[in-house]
Amino acid sequence: MKTGNEQRDTLAAPAGRRDWLAGGWALFWENPIGKIGLILMACFALMAAASFVPPLLDPMYHPMHGVDPEISHATGPSAAHWLGTDFIGRDILSQLLAGARIAFMVGLSAAFMSIFFGTLIGMISGYAGRFVDTLLMRIADMVMVMPTLLVVLILSSLFGQLRIWTIVLLIALFRWPGVSRVIRAQTLTLKHRPFIEAARVTGASHLRIIFRHIFPNVLPLALLYMTFRVTSAIIIEAALAFLGFGDPGTVSWGMMLQWVWKTGHMFQAPYWLLPPGICISLLTLSFYMLGRAMEEVLDPRLRKEGESE
Amino acid sequence: MDLLEPHPQGAVLRTSIMKTDSPIAVELVEATKIFRTKKTFFGRSGEQVTALDRVSFSIRQGEIFGLVGESGSGKTTAGRLIVKLDEPDSGKVLVDGVNLSEIRGHKMKRFRRRIQMIFQDPYQSLNPYLSVYQTVCEPVVIHRLAAPQKRLETVVSALSQVGLTPPEDYLFRYPHQLSGGQRQRVAIARSTVLNPEIIVADEPTSMLDASISIQIFNILVRLKQNLNATFLFITHSLAAALYLCDRIAVIRKGKIVEMGPAKAIIRKPEHPYTRELIRSQPRFRKKTEQRGSFRPWENGATSS
Numbered sequence: 166m167k168t169g170n171e172q173r174d175t176l177a178a179p180a181g182r183r184d185w186l187a188g189g190w191a192l193f194w195e196n197p198i199g200k201i202g203l204i205l206m207a208c209f210a211l212m213a214a215a216s217f218v219p220p221l222l223d224p225m226y227h228p229m230h231g232v233d234p235e236i237s238h239a240t241g242p243s244a245a246h247w248l249g250t251d252f253i254g255r256d257i258l259s260q261l262l263a264g265a266r267i268a269f270m271v272g273l274s275a276a277f278m279s280i281f282f283g284t285l286i287g288m289i290s291g292y293a294g295r296f297v298d299t300l301l302m303r304i305a306d307m308v309m310v311m312p313t314l315l316v317v318l319i320l321s322s323l324f325g326q327l328r329i330w331t332i333v334l335l336i337a338l339f340r341w342p343g344v345s346r347v348i349r350a351q352t353l354t355l356k357h358r359p360f361i362e363a364a365r366v367t368g369a370s371h372l373r374i375i376f377r378h379i380f381p382n383v384l385p386l387a388l389l390y391m392t393f394r395v396t397s398a399i400i401i402e403a404a405l406a407f408l409g410f411g412d413p414g415t416v417s418w419g420m421m422l423q424w425v426w427k428t429g430h431m432f433q434a435p436y437w438l439l440p441p442g443i444c445i446s447l448l449t450l451s452f453y454m455l456g457r458a459m460e461e462v463l464d465p466r467l468r469k470e471g472e473s474e
Numbered sequence: 475m476d477l478l479e480p481h482p483q484g485a486v487l488r489t490s491i492m493k494t495d496s497p498i499a500v501e502l503v504e505a506t507k508i509f510r511t512k513k514t515f516f517g518r519s520g521e522q523v524t525a526l527d528r529v530s531f532s533i534r535q536g537e538i539f540g541l542v543g544e545s546g547s548g549k550t551t552a553g554r555l556i557v558k559l560d561e562p563d564s565g566k567v568l569v570d571g572v573n574l575s576e577i578r579g580h581k582m583k584r585f586r587r588r589i590q591m592i593f594q595d596p597y598q599s600l601n602p603y604l605s606v607y608q609t610v611c612e613p614v615v616i617h618r619l620a621a622p623q624k625r626l627e628t629v630v631s632a633l634s635q636v637g638l639t640p641p642e643d644y645l646f647r648y649p650h651q652l653s654g655g656q657r658q659r660v661a662i663a664r665s666t667v668l669n670p671e672i673i674v675a676d677e678p679t680s681m682l683d684a685s686i687s688i689q690i691f692n693i694l695v696r697l698k699q700n701l702n703a704t705f706l707f708i709t710h711s712l713a714a715a716l717y718l719c720d721r722i723a724v725i726r727k728g729k730i731v732e733m734g735p736a737k738a739i740i741r742k743p744e745h746p747y748t749r750e751l752i753r754s755q756p757r758f759r760k761k762t763e764q765r766g767s768f769r770p771w772e773n774g775a776t777s778s
Contacts, residue, residue: 358598359593359594359599360598360600362559363600364601365559366557366559366586366590367616367665368613368617369616378604381601381604382601382602
């Protein structure tokens with residue numbers, strides 16, 4: 166039997182969940198997929214941050230309106246334009262940097278919104294059960310079977326050019342059902358756990374149980390799904406822009422590809438075609454790798470055997 | 475002296491003279507709880523399990539009442555009915571003479587404050603994402619028991635009452651940083667911070683080591699005296715029931731088979747099932763006597 170003092174000595178671990186987080190971080194960093202994904206993502210974040218620099222150096226580096234007065238056609242890489250210029254003499258590098266900023270904006274905000282709706286609806290559906298559950302899940306099924314890209318295409322051809330935030334909102338509105346299904350399943354397993362019943366016995370309201378007890382327990386899963394949603398949001402936005410339904414006021418990678426294609430430079434200007442294509446692939450890949458590594462940290466069944474020793 | 479009384483279900487019922495003067499705090503009247511599995515797709519009705527079969531007992535104020543039985547006997551279900559985690563299919567659960575199933579909404583919330591439960595498994599009954607302070611403080615916040623400035627004080631005193639000293643060391647720990655015994659103390663602090671009148675303790679030590687169990691029992695006894703609370707102590711161990719309880723009821727397959735003062739029942743069991751339960755208790759002294767001649771450690775010592 167231990168006395169109070171002995172117990173304190175053996176359990177002198179510092180307060181907080183910091184050590185838990187540190188353990189998760191160590192596991193994440195150990196994973197080569199997570200490491201590469203994070204480094205890649207950091208590179209793109211740097212690009213997005215650097216996008217503010219070129220327009221300050223010279224107005225001709227403005228990704229949208231800046232035109233090199235001496236160039237009136239697509240040119241290859243040079244000292245003044247490291248990646249060359251497009252068909253009216255705009256700098257491709259500064260467009261690429263601006264594209265990174267837009268990709269992060271679109272990806273993160275659309276993912277955040279779809280996770281917000283998905284988590285909320287999933288928790289309510291799983292916790293309430295019965296009639297509410299059936300209703301919400303049937304709606305989720307209906308939304309889930311709609312092809313996002315096609316529906317957004319139809320909407321944009323009906324209402325003309327869509328603003329970038331409208332596109333983000335539409336992506337979020339069509340991508341929540343998958344999240345809500347997963348969160349609902351998790352909520353169902355949590356609902357009958359004794360700590361939820363203990364909260365009920367102390368008199369906690371339904372709202373308090375959902376947000377105080379269930380929410381923190383599903384949050385890691387929601388964040389995991391957020392990384393996968395970022396990937397799909399970036400791809401959908403790029404596809405829309407490439408097909409000519411993007412926001413004409415923004416310079417996104419999809420827009421760049423559309424300009425290449427529209428002006429007939431597909432096979433004439435690889436310096437113009439390749440950078441946005443590669444960037445789209447690598448950024449989505451980095452978020453995907455990040456998600457996979459996070460999944461491994463969060464799911465103990467995927468952890469390596471050596472971990473328990 | 476025990477008086478033998480006929481029981482409606484033929485169970486052996488013994489009433490004792492002690493504590494008959496204090497009023498009844500909790501009463502189960504013919505409470506039945508049936509668990510059904512869902513109907514199958516082809517309309518075949520699911521299976522039924524009768525967890526409680528017209529069970530009646532009453533607990534007097536300030537008493538520790540033990541409910542003893544094997545696993546699956548329905549003892550936990552009885553506890554869950556009293557804290558209204560489940561509703562009886564028929565029969566009544568009366569607390570201070572009020573039928574629990576008739577109370578709803580705000581009245582129920584006020585009732586919750588008076589009846590608390592200690593759960594079996596401290597590894598499951600604490601939210602892993604809440605610190606000790608958050609866990610113990612939650613009931614205080616829900617029932618607005620203390621002004622925000624005084625919450626910390628309330629939590630600290632609840633923690634020191636369950637033997638987590640010094641309480642400041644534990645406030646900002648999370649369940650995974652605590653041992654089983656410490657977790658159960660936190661769970662006890664959570665249910666006693668409201669100063670409840672009735673506490674249902676559902677096998678609070680079945681997941682803990684024997685030495686820790688004794689500590690938890692002593693905490694419960696001390697709390698009972700401090701709070702002057704009524705206890706329903708649910709256990710599978712007759713020894714624990716004898717140690718803690720004033721009266722016990724032995725329950726089997728959803729039916730009470732014997733009820734009366736703890737000492738009387740264990741000394742003179744009337745029902746064959748109770749006798750069987752007592753026989754199945756491991757007895758330390760007898761076993762060593764039986765082993766008597768067989769002492770491998772001594773053989774080992776002589777041969778070396």
